[in-house]
Amino acid sequence: MADPRFSRLADLAVSVGANVQPGQIVGVTAQVGEEEAARAVAESAYRRGAKFVDVWFFDPWVKRARMLHAPDDTLDFVPDWYGQRLLALGEGRGARISFSGPVAPGLMDDLDQARVGRDQLPFLKEVGQIVNDRTTNWNGIACPNRAWAKLVFPELDDDAAYERLWQQIEHVLRLDEPDPAAAWETRMEALNGSAVRLSERRFDSLHLEGHGTDLTIGLFPTGIWWAADFETVDGIRHLPNLPTEEVFTTPDPVRTEGLVTASRPLVLRDGTIIRDLTVRFEGGRAVQIEAATGADALRSLCAMDEGASRLGEVALVDREGRIGPLGTVFYDTLLDENAASHIAFGSGFSFLVDDEDKSRVNKSGTHIDFMIGSDALAVTGIIRDGERVPVLREGTWQM
Amino acid sequence: MADPRFSRLADLAVSVGANVQPGQIVGVTAQVGEEEAARAVAESAYRRGAKFVDVWFFDPWVKRARMLHAPDDTLDFVPDWYGQRLLALGEGRGARISFSGPVAPGLMDDLDQARVGRDQLPFLKEVGQIVNDRTTNWNGIACPNRAWAKLVFPELDDDAAYERLWQQIEHVLRLDEPDPAAAWETRMEALNGSAVRLSERRFDSLHLEGHGTDLTIGLFPTGIWWAADFETVDGIRHLPNLPTEEVFTTPDPVRTEGLVTASRPLVLRDGTIIRDLTVRFEGGRAVQIEAATGADALRSLCAMDEGASRLGEVALVDREGRIGPLGTVFYDTLLDENAASHIAFGSGFSFLVDDEDKSRVNKSGTHIDFMIGSDALAVTGIIRDGERVPVLREGTWQM
Numbered sequence: 001m002a003d004p005r006f007s008r009l010a011d012l013a014v015s016v017g018a019n020v021q022p023g024q025i026v027g028v029t030a031q032v033g034e035e036e037a038a039r040a041v042a043e044s045a046y047r048r049g050a051k052f053v054d055v056w057f058f059d060p061w062v063k064r065a066r067m068l069h070a071p072d073d074t075l076d077f078v079p080d081w082y083g084q085r086l087l088a089l090g091e092g093r094g095a096r097i098s099f100s101g102p103v104a105p106g107l108m109d110d111l112d113q114a115r116v117g118r119d120q121l122p123f124l125k126e127v128g129q130i131v132n133d134r135t136t137n138w139n140g141i142a143c144p145n146r147a148w149a150k151l152v153f154p155e156l157d158d159d160a161a162y163e164r165l166w167q168q169i170e171h172v173l174r175l176d177e178p179d180p181a182a183a184w185e186t187r188m189e190a191l192n193g194s195a196v197r198l199s200e201r202r203f204d205s206l207h208l209e210g211h212g213t214d215l216t217i218g219l220f221p222t223g224i225w226w227a228a229d230f231e232t233v234d235g236i237r238h239l240p241n242l243p244t245e246e247v248f249t250t251p252d253p254v255r256t257e258g259l260v261t262a263s264r265p266l267v268l269r270d271g272t273i274i275r276d277l278t279v280r281f282e283g284g285r286a287v288q289i290e291a292a293t294g295a296d297a298l299r300s301l302c303a304m305d306e307g308a309s310r311l312g313e314v315a316l317v318d319r320e321g322r323i324g325p326l327g328t329v330f331y332d333t334l335l336d337e338n339a340a341s342h343i344a345f346g347s348g349f350s351f352l353v354d355d356e357d358k359s360r361v362n363k364s365g366t367h368i369d370f371m372i373g374s375d376a377l378a379v380t381g382i383i384r385d386g387e388r389v390p391v392l393r394e395g396t397w398q399m
Numbered sequence: 400m401a402d403p404r405f406s407r408l409a410d411l412a413v414s415v416g417a418n419v420q421p422g423q424i425v426g427v428t429a430q431v432g433e434e435e436a437a438r439a440v441a442e443s444a445y446r447r448g449a450k451f452v453d454v455w456f457f458d459p460w461v462k463r464a465r466m467l468h469a470p471d472d473t474l475d476f477v478p479d480w481y482g483q484r485l486l487a488l489g490e491g492r493g494a495r496i497s498f499s500g501p502v503a504p505g506l507m508d509d510l511d512q513a514r515v516g517r518d519q520l521p522f523l524k525e526v527g528q529i530v531n532d533r534t535t536n537w538n539g540i541a542c543p544n545r546a547w548a549k550l551v552f553p554e555l556d557d558d559a560a561y562e563r564l565w566q567q568i569e570h571v572l573r574l575d576e577p578d579p580a581a582a583w584e585t586r587m588e589a590l591n592g593s594a595v596r597l598s599e600r601r602f603d604s605l606h607l608e609g610h611g612t613d614l615t616i617g618l619f620p621t622g623i624w625w626a627a628d629f630e631t632v633d634g635i636r637h638l639p640n641l642p643t644e645e646v647f648t649t650p651d652p653v654r655t656e657g658l659v660t661a662s663r664p665l666v667l668r669d670g671t672i673i674r675d676l677t678v679r680f681e682g683g684r685a686v687q688i689e690a691a692t693g694a695d696a697l698r699s700l701c702a703m704d705e706g707a708s709r710l711g712e713v714a715l716v717d718r719e720g721r722i723g724p725l726g727t728v729f730y731d732t733l734l735d736e737n738a739a740s741h742i743a744f745g746s747g748f749s750f751l752v753d754d755e756d757k758s759r760v761n762k763s764g765t766h767i768d769f770m771i772g773s774d775a776l777a778v779t780g781i782i783r784d785g786e787r788v789p790v791l792r793e794g795t796w797q798m
Contacts, residue, residue: 025478032434035458042461046468052476053465057456059434062441066452069445077451079424081484088480 010040017139022049033103090135117300125365128347191227218255222354245321250348307364312348319395341373409439416538421448432502489534516699524764527746590626617654621753644720649747706763711747718794740772
């Protein structure tokens with residue numbers, strides 16, 4: 001029989017997350033190994049009146065065959081219809097749901113990382129566009145699978161690891177609350193409040209210091225901060241990430257300077273794990289990328305276009321969230337980024353600046369978050385006249 | 400470790416079947432449960448120099464959720480991008496490979512069959528168009544899975560059923576020959592010879608008699624017979640079906656008269672099994688469809704458009720093939736149709752008639768083969784002056 005936990009998780013993604021409307025087409029991105037979750041989402045969405053649920057199953061083992069055997073000069077090729085499907089979903093005002101959590105961790109580890117980095121699938125460059133167009137109500141949700149559980153809890157046996165992962169993910173998704181929707185309403189009010197206070201200060205830049213980091217990130221004059229509490233152009237409210245604990249803005253892509261050290265491992269979409277990452281920025285550009293593992297794959301990704309080596313996002317996470325206190329390294333961006341403050345290479349968010357700054361927001365075919373926050377990271381806002389305002393100290397808001 | 404039988408089957412599909420060319424995009428249609436085969440095809444195609452292998456995994460359990468919960472008036476909806484992907488494959492002169500064999504037999508049996516019949520996925524109406532355009536080199540190949548094995552050999556335990564299905568499919572695919580490609584070359588020479596002899600007689604109609612059948616099928620004046628040995632518009636030879644044992648033509652859709660009784664169960668793409676099927680034709684149209692099970696699903700399919708209740712294909716199968724002698728009912732059209740003579744509702748093959756008859760070839764968004772042949776079926780060709788020429792008696796060519 002189907003595991004009822006998938007049904008509850010799917011209902012959360014469909015209702016509180018994407019807020020699927022009757023008559024919508026729902027595009028689901030799943031990986032092979034996530035069938036139960038995909039089916040539960042289909043059932044939940046159809047019950048809610050969806051017109052069609054289109055599940056795209058991506059198979060990382062097919063990608064591995066490509067990495068092993070395809071000619072070098074074809075590795076960044078993506079058939080036109082992959083992106084056209086996404087753009088058509090946007091034009092038709094559809095909904096989108098995807099699952100987060102590696103299904104095949106380490107699958108590409110023995111391969112040439114420079115080759116692996118050239119193929120970004122299942123990520124599509126058109127995602128940045130339809131996110132900025134705000135034409136789809138969407139949700140990416142953390143969803144357990146057995147391979148992932150073994151990665152996170154290698155000391156436990158298979159069943160115990162899987163149960164432990166479920167337990168932690170139900171906790172961070174507020175599925176252990178009697179009314180998860182109400183719990184999310186309360187949390188979003190707090191995050192929206194933090195975003196409003198940060199926006200009001202109109203910082204010229206942020207200074208991040210501690211834990212191997214001394215980084216200054218320039219901000220846009222018209223930039224504002226948001227929590228992940230979105231509305232489509234047609235006014236459909238949705239929570240694009242579950243869980244979410246962050247407030248974020250889109251920085252000036254030419255004004256980041258200094259050194260940053262990642263505070264958690266970064267797991268690329270293909271399962272490549274980048275450990276002990278440090279990045280040096282000059283004039284907004286990552287000029288030096290070092291890591292204990294996976295550096296070549298990340299360098300390759302950052303070389304895919306001009307914007308891939310510049311920042312598109314800076315996000316702050318406080319200690320009130322549910323992920324950080326678990327002390328778990330999930331090797332999954334959606335979870336780990338919401339445990340700690342983070343920055344992202346690649347595409348920015350043009351809806352976070354006024355028209356005069358829109359053309360300067362970072363553009364790229366990729367978006368790669370990596371975690372830099374910890375209790376040791378001090379975040380200071382610098383106002384245009386040079387005044388320094390404490391923002392986060394030991395994970396606690398100072399404003 | 401991967402089962403090496405999938406690699407050998409995949410190599411046959413990629414080389415002898417679709418004849419994938421270096422630089423081609425290969426569209427693979429698989430169902431959830433066929434991952435090993437899809438990965439083996441990807442590996443084989445990339446080794447052969449494919450530019451990209453695009454695997455579309457269809458999940459019948461997602462379809463079941465739709466059948467259970469989606470509104471009636473949405474059930475025939477298919478997003479535009481499903482067909483556009485196929486047409487783009489054709490425009491780009493890609494290759495196509497798909498697997499045959501039910502992955503979830505009986506999955507829809509407890510549902511409202513009239514609703515089930517309105518959703519033809521994973522079949523796409525654009526398939527008929529690109530087959531007729533001859534823009535893709537393609538292959539559909541029989542491919543074992545465990546659920547199918549239990550359906551075919553219910554008296555065996557799971558492992559034994561799976562091994563037996565593999566053994567029989569390797570036999571009919573000539574994978575038990577030292578040189579499968581050479582074995583197929585020999586068989587195609589024989590089938591092409593039969594097709595040439597049938598074409599030369601220019602029959603006005605065929606009369607099929609015996610085993611509950613008394614049916615006359617009118618043929619086109621310019622119609623010819625083919626074996627499943629195709630060339631694309633660019634001259635890429637390919638075998639679209641593996642196995643194949645048939646020679647076929649496209650009949651005049653307004654000149655079929657009489658009663659036909661299916662000689663084997665018909666399994667629809669969604670797993671619905673139609674048993675003891677009889678169909679009465681008047682003026683080329685199926686005016687009465689009766690069956691012990693699944694009649695509503697077939698009636699619903701035949702009502703989808705004008706051509707769906709008329710014939711697009713008539714095919715003759717002799718006793719020299721490898722499928723008939725096994726005596727196995729595979730509950731799979733590709734195998735069962737090649738065990739016995741068959742006819743098909745829906746789209747015909749315009750490349751089998753000259754320009755003067757092309758506009759009269761049957762058009763439809765569907766194509767449903769069903770088996771009518773047996774040793775008891777006598778096939779007689781009727782020449783324009785009324786002369787009757789024995790064609791098949793007890794499964795043996797008379798010409």
